[in-house]
Every structure is written in structure tokens, then in C-alpha cells.
Amino acid sequence: MKFPTESPFAWRRGLRHFYDRPSPARRGVWIAILALALACVFSTGCGPRETRADLVIINGMEPESLDPAILTGVADMRVGNALFEGLTRLDPRTADPVPGLAYRWEITPDGRTYTFHLRSNLVWSTGEPLRAEDVVYSWLRALDPNTASSYASQLFYLKNAEDYNSGKLKDPDQVGVHAPDPLTVRVELNSPTAFFLDLCAFSTLAVVPRQAIERYGDRWLMVQPVPVSGAYELRGWRLGDKIRLHKNSRYWDAANTHCEWVDFLPVSSPTTALNLYETGAADVVWDKDLVPIELMEELLKRHDFHTFPYLGLYFFRFNVTRAPFTDPRVRQALALAIDKARITRKITKGGELPADNFTPPGTARYHAPPGLGYDPERARRLLAEAGFPGGRGFPAFQYIFNAGAGGPASVHAKIAIEMRQMWHDELGIEMELKQLEWSVYLAAQNKLDFDLCRSSWIGDYNDADTFLNMWMSNSGNNRTGWKNARYDELMREADLQTDLARREQLFQAAETILAHDEIPAVPLYFYVGFEYHDETVLQGLYPNILDMHPINAIYKERSASLSKPRSSP
Amino acid sequence: MLTRFLTRLGWSVVTMFGTSLLVFILLNAVPGDVARIVAGPKASPAVLKQVRARYHLDEPWWRRLGYYYAGLAHGDVGHSFVTDQPVAQAILTRLPTTAALATVAVVMWMAVAVPLGVSTARYRGSIFDRGTLVVATLTLSLPAFWLARMLQYWLAYKLRWFPVAGFRSFVDLLLPAATLAILAIGYYARLIHANMVEVLQSPYVTAARAKGVSEMGVLFRHGLRNALIPVVTILGMDVAGLLGGVIFTENVFALPGIGTLAVQSVFNLDVPVIMGTVLFSALIVVGANLVVDVLYQWIDPRIKERV
Numbered sequence: 001m002k003f004p005t006e007s008p009f010a011w012r013r014g015l016r017h018f019y020d021r022p023s024p025a026r027r028g029v030w031i032a033i034l035a036l037a038l039a040c041v042f043s044t045g046c047g048p049r050e051t052r053a054d055l056v057i058i059n060g061m062e063p064e065s066l067d068p069a070i071l072t073g074v075a076d077m078r079v080g081n082a083l084f085e086g087l088t089r090l091d092p093r094t095a096d097p098v099p100g101l102a103y104r105w106e107i108t109p110d111g112r113t114y115t116f117h118l119r120s121n122l123v124w125s126t127g128e129p130l131r132a133e134d135v136v137y138s139w140l141r142a143l144d145p146n147t148a149s150s151y152a153s154q155l156f157y158l159k160n161a162e163d164y165n166s167g168k169l170k171d172p173d174q175v176g177v178h179a180p181d182p183l184t185v186r187v188e189l190n191s192p193t194a195f196f197l198d199l200c201a202f203s204t205l206a207v208v209p210r211q212a213i214e215r216y217g218d219r220w221l222m223v224q225p226v227p228v229s230g231a232y233e234l235r236g237w238r239l240g241d242k243i244r245l246h247k248n249s250r251y252w253d254a255a256n257t258h259c260e261w262v263d264f265l266p267v268s269s270p271t272t273a274l275n276l277y278e279t280g281a282a283d284v285v286w287d288k289d290l291v292p293i294e295l296m297e298e299l300l301k302r303h304d305f306h307t308f309p310y311l312g313l314y315f316f317r318f319n320v321t322r323a324p325f326t327d328p329r330v331r332q333a334l335a336l337a338i339d340k341a342r343i344t345r346k347i348t349k350g351g352e353l354p355a356d357n358f359t360p361p362g363t364a365r366y367h368a369p370p371g372l373g374y375d376p377e378r379a380r381r382l383l384a385e386a387g388f389p390g391g392r393g394f395p396a397f398q399y400i401f402n403a404g405a406g407g408p409a410s411v412h413a414k415i416a417i418e419m420r421q422m423w424h425d426e427l428g429i430e431m432e433l434k435q436l437e438w439s440v441y442l443a444a445q446n447k448l449d450f451d452l453c454r455s456s457w458i459g460d461y462n463d464a465d466t467f468l469n470m471w472m473s474n475s476g477n478n479r480t481g482w483k484n485a486r487y488d489e490l491m492r493e494a495d496l497q498t499d500l501a502r503r504e505q506l507f508q509a510a511e512t513i514l515a516h517d518e519i520p521a522v523p524l525y526f527y528v529g530f531e532y533h534d535e536t537v538l539q540g541l542y543p544n545i546l547d548m549h550p551i552n553a554i555y556k557e558r559s560a561s562l563s564k565p566r567s568s569p
Numbered sequence: 570m571l572t573r574f575l576t577r578l579g580w581s582v583v584t585m586f587g588t589s590l591l592v593f594i595l596l597n598a599v600p601g602d603v604a605r606i607v608a609g610p611k612a613s614p615a616v617l618k619q620v621r622a623r624y625h626l627d628e629p630w631w632r633r634l635g636y637y638y639a640g641l642a643h644g645d646v647g648h649s650f651v652t653d654q655p656v657a658q659a660i661l662t663r664l665p666t667t668a669a670l671a672t673v674a675v676v677m678w679m680a681v682a683v684p685l686g687v688s689t690a691r692y693r694g695s696i697f698d699r700g701t702l703v704v705a706t707l708t709l710s711l712p713a714f715w716l717a718r719m720l721q722y723w724l725a726y727k728l729r730w731f732p733v734a735g736f737r738s739f740v741d742l743l744l745p746a747a748t749l750a751i752l753a754i755g756y757y758a759r760l761i762h763a764n765m766v767e768v769l770q771s772p773y774v775t776a777a778r779a780k781g782v783s784e785m786g787v788l789f790r791h792g793l794r795n796a797l798i799p800v801v802t803i804l805g806m807d808v809a810g811l812l813g814g815v816i817f818t819e820n821v822f823a824l825p826g827i828g829t830l831a832v833q834s835v836f837n838l839d840v841p842v843i844m845g846t847v848l849f850s851a852l853i854v855v856g857a858n859l860v861v862d863v864l865y866q867w868i869d870p871r872i873k874e875r876v
Binding site for chain 1: 599600601602603605606608609610611612613614615616619620623651652653654659662663666718721722725726729732733734735736737820821822823824825826829830833836838
């Protein structure tokens, strides 16, 4: 009898006997292959299970770099500051500059020369002595054009620093930082800089290991052990997984460094961050972009959710080179017609303060002058004076903002829609909204290819200068096309002051031009910082205006359980 | 067979070259200033100039393409503009996570889809079969990010049956793999069902039954082995797709996989990493095609006979 052999398996060589059972040997081979595959699968992640760190922090997005001369993001700085310290460091409560690698300093009466005295017991984590030459090397490296440091401008207050960075000056010895002896750093500034000690605590001015950089070049952070000058050493950086730090026992203040092991988790999803915190897998969530805005009203009721004033401003820019925004009356009218309180109440909901000027409350050494406020009636009068009574004849214009799939970027669209409605209702003008992908948005902003453009600014240091000098005519961060000689003159004069009261007056006069008279940009609200942490468990973590928290100051109460879930479902 | 294999290999190389060229050209056509993204929004014009010089962004695109291919010829896939990490290292450190996730997901969905497909074919037309069809349609319609969040919320946060996020051990992969598996089970179950229905009507299956082979033997030894042949092709492509990274699942469960790397590189316009992840995905797809092709001929030698 001939059996049908259409089945493909009948055609296999050696398997003409289609209906025979597979041989035990063949069956064994397949079982072995399956067992090996399953063993590979089940063994993924096996190995000695890492113990949980003493402190686990959800820090926001993955840092792009931990090199102090290169890093730019706040998340990067929080880790970078734990590894590398500067001449000063930040007080955990007030974020004021306090002695760091330098234990004392002198300032000449004209405010232009600083002499820092380093502690005599400074060593790198790998044991080599840390000396004044390392400070000079670190600052010159940040200024070196080949480093392409985004924040090199933080050092432009030094004599000849800007020329060195731009390549006009080739000799680094002419830059105003020198080491007359191994424990002394002398700094010469272009002008008295009231916030210079704050700058010394900034990441770009942190001290980096010359020995490792000269040996390994750009890969110096990838070669273990990395010599560090800060409270913690880098023990591991698994991209997308975590950054693990270990206490640097050679740090000058190691006795006051509490947590032995610290993990930073890069999490970009607000709900994942909240779930990790709630289940006890993380002790702190301290990136304000990791707060789900939809849950804000509920979160504000919790005892472990903290909000605090933050040195940041949300605003939009006019392109003052394009009509009708060339007319200050038009700009003032649009500003006066925005109900900022409604935006913070309806959209952001986190307790943000409506802003009528550019410097946040709590900025050191400064009280901002009053701005324009909210006055729709006056707005309509100004618009009419400018030739657009009731909005008639006002040309169509666009407001650009960056796109984002949920998260913090979703608020930009809501604010844009709200402003559009306000201007329609109060002034009778129509605005088009244009959402752009991030890189396109940045390019448009830099090329002045917009009418109105959403923006924000986070202060680099606690001084009004960081919010005001960006509006000078030659500032690359201006991006409005606005130039005002009187404003520039006031800012330059303020720069030369050693009398802080006089300096404040000059800043106030400048800000009045900016926020009241000319208004090339409209401030909307001041950011607040957000954090989740249980104060009964975690100590040494204080809300401050810079939202920067020295890790070495944080510790847990002894009775606190390491990974107890925080809420019962 | 060797000639055919070598021919396919040659075409694969051409495909990879074409993919890299197309992607490079498209990336350069995208509006946006890479230097500004790398340097940050606060960088001065001088810094931007330095960044452009450092990464050859001030040179014509065809010259940059030349640098890229010259590097490829030396086995250098480039360094990230943003992190300065070697692209090859960035991908290879993430590959184990993605591979492990893909493996667990495939095992899960095949372990459910195969018996489901076989039994619905056996009991074709029954309430069980119709119910499975409804469930399969439902699972095909679920958005991946919604399902991932629901599973995380209910099974990890509320019931605490699984870890919330991260990747420390095999257990951390179960929930993300279940997300992927649920999305695929319905499709594969119906695919196997359709193939089984056709195969079970074949004369050799009738002959097997007539010879007295048990029903289990008929279904699994004679029916399923032949019904799985077309499934292998599709499975190969799906596995290749998984190895290219699953973005939403990795994002929700904070898995350090290739999907997250790819998305982040696009946001940052990090050209070397984008090129690297695209080339890697193309390599996987092309490789999977090759493997499936070879496997197909081994499973069904009639294909070779017909050729």
C-alpha cells in the first residue's frame, strides 16, 4: 500500500518512513537544545544579587556626561557635584556657597582679586595629593576651545578668559587664574562679581583629575577607578539602569558623609517614578519633570510631597524685529491681557507664582521691581493706540512651542491654548499655534524664525545677574532681536559695583526697562521645585531655591526600614 | 543551496548599504541644529562653532558620509555626540536586556498560542473557538503603552506580585514580557488555527487517522509540524523587530534596552547612535530573513526541489 507523501517532512532525507516515531537520539538532541535555551533565559540577570544602596534616588533622565566641563543638565550636575568639588560647595539648607576645597579666602576691596587657601589634607580618591595646580588646570581646561564646554561662559568673569576661549589668546598663563604655591589659588576678575563664590560651587568650576585626563583623554570617566575630588566615587554606571556611587573615604569631609552607597536611577516616566517610590524601591524622587501633573491635586495633600520656590522662570519671547511686535505698545498690550493666575491655577496647579518680572522671589541680594500686571482694559487702550482698535487689522501671527508626548511638555500646549483664548476674548486678535519637534524648535528660536516663542530659564547661580544679563544686546541667549543701549549701560555699571545696595538699584532700573517699558519677553510664572521624600525617614535633604542637594548631607533615621512600601494599595 | 545562500548574503550587504545611505541622507535633511542640542540651549555661538568643528558638522554631508564609511571599514561605528560613548558599546551593553526580554516574550506567547491554535482548530466552530476569536481580536487592539501601564499598576503596584521597574533578574522581565506576549498571542493563535485547519484536511492526516495514530499524534506530530512552517517566517520577522527594541515597554518598565537608546538618540539628533541602531536593526532583520530562508529549505525541502 502506498501512503500519501505530500507532507514536507516525508521528503527529509533519512525520514522516508514517515509514520515512524522519531529516534531516541534525535529526541534527545531536541530536548538538550530546549534545555540549553531555557537555561540561558532563566540565567539572565543571575549572579550575585546587588544589595540595595543606602540611598536610592530617582534623578530624572540619564545624564549625558559626568565630566564637569561638559555637563549641562541639572540631573547631570547632581551626580557630578557628588564626584567633583570646587573651591566652594553649596550649603544643603540655603544653597549658599560655603568652604569646599578652599577653607578660607580673601577678597581685595575692589572685588577683583580673590585669594583662595586650599586645605592641606586634600587628596584624590586614588591617593595623589590635590593641589592648586589642579584647580588652575581644571578651569583652563573648561576654557580651552578644544573642550567645547557649553558653560565656559561661567568663567568669562576671569581676566582674559573669554579671549582664551574664543581663540584670540593662545597663552593660558595670561588667563586670570594662577597657583603661586601648591595651596593657594589667585583669581583676577574683570570686574567685581558679587556671585563669584556661588560660581566656584558650580559644576564647570569643579576640580578634575589631570592625571586621568592626560592619560586616557576623552575616555577618562570610563576607566576605573576614576580619581574624584568629591564626597563619592563612581563605582558603576550602567546606562539606562543606574549610577552607583560609593563613599570616598579620602574626601576631606568624609566624617560627615553619611550614606555609604548611593544609587541614581534614570527614569523618564513620571508614573514609573511614582510607582518605584511608592513600593519602596526608591527613597527620593527629586526631578520636577517626574511629577504627573494630572495627579497634582492629590499629590499636594501628601505629607511626603514637597514643593518649594525654585530659581526658574517660564516665559515667552517676542521677535521684536517683526511687525507688529516692533511696537512696545503691542507687546505691552499682549502682556497685560494675560491672566497668569488663571494659568497657574488651571493648568500647572503646583502652587507656581504668577510672574510679572524676570527674577524669582528669594533671589539673593535682590528685590525685583513691579512689572505690568494684569489689566485687560489698559491692554485694549494700548492696542488701539498702536493702530489696532478692538484687534481690527492685527495680522495673523504664530506662537511656537516644543512638542512632547505627555510629561512636562504637555503643559506647553495647554498654556498656548489658554493664551490664545485670552487674547481672542480680551483683545480680539487671533493666534496660530505651531508645535515643533525639539531640535527644530531650538533652531527656529536661534534663527529668530518665529513671531512668539515659548521659553524658560533656570538660574545657574543665585543672583539676579543670571536672569538679567541674558537680555543684553550682545548676549547669545537674548534671541528676541531686542537691543537697548540704556539697558546694556545699566547692566555694565551694575557689574562694576562693590556696593551691593547700589548694584541692586541698577538691576532694578534695568529690570524695569525689561519687564515694564520694553517687554521683549513676557514672564508667565516662576517654577516650583517638587520632591517626594519622607522627612521622618530621610534627613539632611532640604528644599532650597537651586534644588541642589549635597548627597553627603543626606542620611536615614536608624529606625527607618530600607525598602518598606510607603502606601498600602 | 550554498549558491543561493551566498547570493542572499550579497543582497543583504547591498540592503545594509542602501539602508545606511538612505538614513544618513534623511537625517541630514531633518531641520534642526545638532550642535545646539549637543551644546545645550545656553551655549554661546563660540561653543557652537567648536562643537561643529569637533563633529565635522560644518562640513558638507557627503564628506561626513565618507568619514562614516571610512570608520565603518575599520570597524568603528562612531561615538555618540551626546555621551561620547562608542556606539557599538552602547548597543552591545543594551543587547542582553533586549534579547532576554524578546526571548521570554516569545516563549510566553508561543507557549499559549500553540495549544490555543491547535485546540481551536480541533474544535472548529465551537463556542471555545468563537470565544478565542473575540479575545484574539481584543488583544490585537490593545495599545502597548496602555497595557504596560495597566499591568504595572495592577500587578506590580497594587498586588505587589512583580517588581515595578528595572532589570536585576529574570523576575523583572516577566511583566514586560507578558505585555509583549499578550499583544502577540491572539495573532499567532489565529495564524496557527488557520494553518492547522488547512493541514488537518490533508490526505496524509486522513491516512494517519486511518492508520490508527492517536488524536494527539495526529494534531501535534503530523498536523502542527506542518502548520508551523509559515509561522516560522513571521516569527523570525517579529523576533527581529523585538531585538530592534520595544520602546513603550522599555520606557514604562525602565529597562535599559535598545528601544530606549534609539528613541533618545532621535530626540537628541545623535546621528552616530541613530545610524548605529538603524544599522543594527537592519542587520537583525536581514539576518533573520537569511536564517528563515535557510530554515525554510531545511524544513520543507520541496522548496529546493521546486527551485
